[in-house]
Amino acid sequence: NAGVTQTPKFRVLKTGQSMTLLCAQDMNHEYMYWYRQDPGMGLRLIHYSVGEGTTAKGEVPDGYNVSRLKKQNFLLGLESAAPSQTSVYFCASTRAGTGNEQFFGPGTRLTVL
């Protein structure tokens, strides 16, 4: 099993450009999450999904959109990138129900110039 994979690993964008980050999991998990990690800030939840076709906002959703068209994939979109979105983005997944550990991907390092 590959677990949770993220594409791409690195990306540099110019202000105003758009891009999509792809997260894929092969563990048949129902729940998936997108976080961003900034220096000294820990991880902050951007959006999450508790099932195919459903998404919800997290703590810092502004400037991002998500889609969960297939159970195994969770896409994070930046419509018009801003320098404040320079960060490391992590995807995670877990089983439905309470008290389950999250499995994280390796991260995508995004720089917006």
Next chain:
Amino acid sequence: SQQGEEDPQALSIQEGENATMNCSYKTSINNLQWYRQNSGRGLVHLILIRSNEREKHSGRLRVTLDTSKKSSSLLITASRAADTASYFCARDTGGGNKLTFGTGTQLKVEL
């Protein structure tokens, strides 16, 4: 922000010593989890303690939870150089298994 506080922010110890990290939070929780992050990598789950538990062990890890004080601690015994990493506590406050992470403790274990 619902992020809690972790202390210390950084900890440097010698191999073989014990390392203790603390986590405080403000809202009620379903459970509290600890994760490790090696430099440049994703997070890896270490241990979960439920709100009705007070202590839990896993190998060289010992976690305590005091819900009256809204605090938790992670103890790593007989530390090794390979334990060098950042450690994060994460609170599950309900609804979709969402986690709220602390700012982390950077642990350095020196030979």
